[in-house]
Amino acid sequence: xxxxxxxxxxxxxxxxxxxxxxxxxxxxxxxxxxxxxxxxxxxxxxxxxxxxxxxxxxxxxxxxxxxxxxxxxxxxxxxxxxxxxxxxxxxxxxxxxxxxxxxxxxxxxxxxxxxxxxxxxxxxxxxxxxxxxxxxxxxxxxxxxxxxxxxxxxxxxxxxxxxxxxxxxxxxxxxxxxxxxxxxxxxxxxxxxxxxxxxxxxxxxxxxxxxxxxxxxxxxxxxxxxx
Amino acid sequence: xxxxxxxxxxxxxxxxxxxxxxxxxxxxxxxxxxxxxxxxxxxxxxxxxxxxxxxxxxxxxxxxxxxxxxxxxxxxxxxxxxxxxxxxxxxxxxxxxxxxxxxxxxxxxxxxxxxxxxxxxxxxxxxxxxxxxxxxxxxxxxxxxxxxxxxxxxxxxxxxxxxxxxxxxxxxxxxxxxxxxxxxxxxxxxxxxxxxxxxxxxxxxxxxxxxxxxxxxxxxxxxxxxxxxxxxxxxxxxxxxxxxxxxxxxxxxxxxxxxxxxxxxxxxxxxxxxxxxxxxxxxxxxxxxxxxxxxxxxxxxxxxxxxxxxxxxxxxxxxxxxxxxxxxxxxxxxxxxxxxxxxxxxxxxxxxxxxx
Numbered sequence: 001x002x003x004x005x006x007x008x009x010x011x012x013x014x015x016x017x018x019x020x021x022x023x024x025x026x027x028x029x030x031x032x033x034x035x036x037x038x039x040x041x042x043x044x045x046x047x048x049x050x051x052x053x054x055x056x057x058x059x060x061x062x063x064x065x066x067x068x069x070x071x072x073x074x075x076x077x078x079x080x081x082x083x084x085x086x087x088x089x090x091x092x093x094x095x096x097x098x099x100x101x102x103x104x105x106x107x108x109x110x111x112x113x114x115x116x117x118x119x120x121x122x123x124x125x126x127x128x129x130x131x132x133x134x135x136x137x138x139x140x141x142x143x144x145x146x147x148x149x150x151x152x153x154x155x156x157x158x159x160x161x162x163x164x165x166x167x168x169x170x171x172x173x174x175x176x177x178x179x180x181x182x183x184x185x186x187x188x189x190x191x192x193x194x195x196x197x198x199x200x201x202x203x204x205x206x207x208x209x210x211x212x213x214x215x216x217x218x219x220x221x222x223x224x225x226x227x
Numbered sequence: 228x229x230x231x232x233x234x235x236x237x238x239x240x241x242x243x244x245x246x247x248x249x250x251x252x253x254x255x256x257x258x259x260x261x262x263x264x265x266x267x268x269x270x271x272x273x274x275x276x277x278x279x280x281x282x283x284x285x286x287x288x289x290x291x292x293x294x295x296x297x298x299x300x301x302x303x304x305x306x307x308x309x310x311x312x313x314x315x316x317x318x319x320x321x322x323x324x325x326x327x328x329x330x331x332x333x334x335x336x337x338x339x340x341x342x343x344x345x346x347x348x349x350x351x352x353x354x355x356x357x358x359x360x361x362x363x364x365x366x367x368x369x370x371x372x373x374x375x376x377x378x379x380x381x382x383x384x385x386x387x388x389x390x391x392x393x394x395x396x397x398x399x400x401x402x403x404x405x406x407x408x409x410x411x412x413x414x415x416x417x418x419x420x421x422x423x424x425x426x427x428x429x430x431x432x433x434x435x436x437x438x439x440x441x442x443x444x445x446x447x448x449x450x451x452x453x454x455x456x457x458x459x460x461x462x463x464x465x466x467x468x469x470x471x472x473x474x475x476x477x478x479x480x481x482x483x484x485x486x487x488x489x490x491x492x493x494x495x496x497x498x499x500x501x502x503x504x505x506x507x508x509x510x511x512x513x514x515x516x517x518x519x520x521x522x523x524x525x526x527x528x529x530x531x532x533x534x535x536x537x538x539x540x541x542x543x544x545x546x547x548x549x550x551x552x553x554x555x556x557x558x559x560x561x562x563x564x565x566x567x568x569x570x571x572x573x574x575x576x577x578x579x580x581x582x583x
Binding site: 116118119121122123125126127128129132137140141 | 309
């Protein structure tokens with residue numbers, strides 16, 4: 001039986017898009033949690049973490065309810081793009097997003113908080129606006145940790161199974177990602193396809209991890225401290 | 228000129244007692260040192276002026292601009308205050324070169340002007356040759372100069388330094404003092420420097436403000452503070468005086484004498500106006516104002532027998548520490564003869580004794 005490469009490309013595409021989106025959403029949330037005091041901060045923090053601990057089916061169920069064709073969000077999406085969100089490859093992006101964003105928020109928040117406060121204070125006394133402070137000081141100093149977190153988020157996006165199955169389905173050639181394809185291959189007795197895909201995904205994950213590890217080692221001289 | 232009246236309360240926390248800051252001072256161009264023990268509120272004062280901390284009440288004026296006013300609710304953001312702040316760790320941005328660190332502070336200035344300013348500062352602070360290096364490639368002195376140059380480049384109206392010499396070795400300290408003197412000369416702005424080192428006040432301060440427990444307890448030139456500490460706490464902070472608890476036994480204004488008791492020992496002093504017999508006060512005397520000699524027969528007037536606890540060698544003098552927390556300094560050669568002597572007498576001068 002020939003190997004169908006579509007799931008691999010789909011997974012890479014889904015993981016790439018979801019990582020980019022997760023970076024945007026994750027950085028904004030992380031910055032908010034690290035720098036601002038507001039009512040409901042604890043609740044937001046908990047809500048962001050929730051997808052990490054919820055069973056994928058539960059999360060998938062919620063997403064189905066919120067994004068389904070009869071929900072307001074689903075209707076708006078359908079009106080905008082002319083087709084339903086659920087059971088499309090875009091839904092797989094959403095699934096991957098919910099899988100990876102919590103991880104990114106956690107790491108990015110820790111990275112922002114680990115930037116020595118005196119750098120930020122210094123930037124402020126030197127006339128920097130909060131936006132410039134973020135782009136020129138906080139983000140560059142936290143850059144490596146954040147890139148490492150993004151790499152992990154990418155690897156995690158590649159591997160989502162449950163949530164994708166719930167909201168994107170398992171439609172070969174349309175929404176079947178690698179994780180689902182491997183499951184189908186094993187079920188259908190296509191051992192060779194399963195083995196090849198498993199090896200490729202393992203290789204990609206390993207490569208991404210080693211990049212992440214290299215990124216988290218110290219960038220500025222022997223020690224990254226202000227002294 | 229900076230004028231500040233700052234009040235801030237901190238309720239007691241789980242691991243900290245309640246604290247309140249209440250200071251009121253003015254500082255002209257030149258170096259004003261905030262001197263006091265750690266936890267006195269010195270850094271909090273700087274942070275209030277820089278705008279990191281919002282006081283509860285008060286008013287901070289810098290060159291007639293209101294930075295903070297409790298009554299009308301004005302509280303300018305740090306970035307519009309134009310207060311240069313030199314942090315204890317310098318806080319140079321590690322991902323930027325020295326030049327980029329300076330440019331960051333003048334990014335809104337037009338390009339040509341910016342170039343000129345950066346070049347001028349690099350020149351002034353002897354940094355031109357290393358301007359392309361990152362902070363971790365710089366020596367301590369270069370980092371120091373760079374952080375001061377960066378704080379000043381955006382036409383700062385005030386320079387704030389938070390314990391700039393903490394953890395520095397002697398040559399680096401001396402280098403910083405030289406730079407600060409240069410700043411005093413070339414930039415006519417007030418400089419506020421926090422320290423708990425009295426030597427540093429003597430070295431730098433045009434004016435010193437002694438802060439303790441959130442209050443300003445004395446101000447004046449270091450010399451004046453040194454010669455006339457306002458109270459026993461200030462004298463103790465200076466770290467140079469012998470402070471002995473004494474009781475006044477007799478006062479005779481006619482003959483300008485007094486009788487004082489320290490522990491079981493009686494000594495004669497000058498008349499102290501405004502004091503009463505029975506007052507318990509502190510005798511404040513410098514270690515080099517006392518004379519000591521090995522005990523030999525009966526002690527004479529104002530000579531108190533004392534046991535030597537240890538002798539600390541200094542550069543030119545020896546500091547003899549006696550039981551009862553009295554220290555006396557004497558020239559080294561003189562002490563050499565009496566190395567092994569344990570029992571001494573301390574002679575108090577009868578004039579020039581000061582009580583607090």
